[in-house]
Amino acid sequence: MAHYDYVEKAVNVSRREFLGMVGVAGAILWTGAYAATDLVQDRNKYIKMRAQGIYKDDVKAKVRQSHHNPGLKDMYQKFAGQPLSPLAEELFHTRYIDRTRLG
């Protein structure tokens, strides 16, 4: 009858090798985490880019305040009179509904 000697094969890792392996594992984890946070941050980058586009349009506009819009001043003069005039109330203002009461 064969005799088996169940002795575990000893793993011989020197201190130097152990530090090396920790270093490699750490580098892999670090890169992964860095990539993941980058992805999360970039998910909203397009909102900022579009917002910048709009602010650019503001800066290059010749007129930058609503009360100086020449076409609008013209419209009030020829048509609606002034803000909150009876015609303006009729055409440009509205009312709201309590929808919890609608059947």
Add this chain to the structure above:
Amino acid sequence: MKGFQANEQTNIIEINRKKCKGCDSCKSFCPSAAIQGKYGAIHSINSEQCIFCGQCLINCPFGSIEDTVDAVESVIAKLRNQQLTVVATIAPSVRVAIGEEFGMKPGTLATEQLYGALKQAGFKIFDTNFAADHTIMEEGSELIAKIRHYLLGEPAEHELGALPQFTSCCPGWVRYVELYAPEILPHLSSAKSPMMMAGALAKTYGATDIWHVRPENMVVVGVMPCTSKKFEASRPEFSSAAHYWQQRGGTAHYPDVDVVLTTRDLARLFKKLNIDLNQVEPFTDADNPLAQYSGAGTIFGNTGGVMEAALRTAYFVITGQELPFLEYTPVRGLKGLKEAEVTLKDAKTGKVINLKVAVVHGIKENLKPVIEQVAAGRSPYHFIEVMNCPGGCVNGGGQPINPMGTSWTGNWKALLPWT
């Protein structure tokens, strides 16, 4: 259906049962808890609770949420009809996003190309930015009337709502208040949104003074970064132009804004007509007074933009001087709740007013404490801007779907340090 008026659009955003994976991402974007279905099961949207903002649609990682109102073919048919004058009213945020559908970088300002493409397709132009300026005049005058009445004790000339005043440009926000916080309805500004003002003005002043056509032969197409605008346009009270003409002998009945296309819809329309935004001849429409707009009108698309535009005008009207700093940074940026205080010296009486304002974007995350304060009557603010979508209309539910890619695996370019 509960909570709808007659003939209103009741269903805009729908989840495609075949594509839904039940991942629950949409629920984390829904401001009104309208999405039903357990994690792992197929989800569905309850339209009675939905405010149609479309945030779930643009953020679904599987592209399984769809906009069910498709008016592209009907608009093309109207463009081909020589009897009709088709007017496009284009929102501020459309011009910085539509380029993405034609391969441009996000945020590319493409106003002139967009005008050119619209002209080539056969549209007349009424820039919503003009109407945004117009909104500032109406809404700002309303705010100033309230300040004069409540803070300076002057007698009121008009019927006034309550302070603080909320903005009313965002249709998702308006529907949210009507459904979930009706007690603060008197605080909403009575001014219409820019799109609805554009519709009413196009079919009255535009018809007689600009294009010289009969208002019943006009089709006003709202081009919006927003799916909720499709609902807003269908509200029955928005037929003031028809009402105006009925008082003057007209008989026809029509809505102020006939149809709404989202930014994505307009890009699809251009592609069907073989118009490429990169090759189109730029057009400025300089002779058209309804295409003139100020910088204040264009920033309406950003969170804080309505507030900034309103401050530029309110400061001038109350103090008689221009705002010394036009770019008002406290209301810019992506912070959830932005607060600011402006000191105004009334030119008439010499009294000093400390105007306190707040800006909220992203109803889901940031709104609750603000409306609780208002409902309890202890809000410190005078004027509050609310936009439903995080970042404002530039990130609206009708905009091109996230150009950085909604898929995590498709986003590898973001990893490269040199891109």
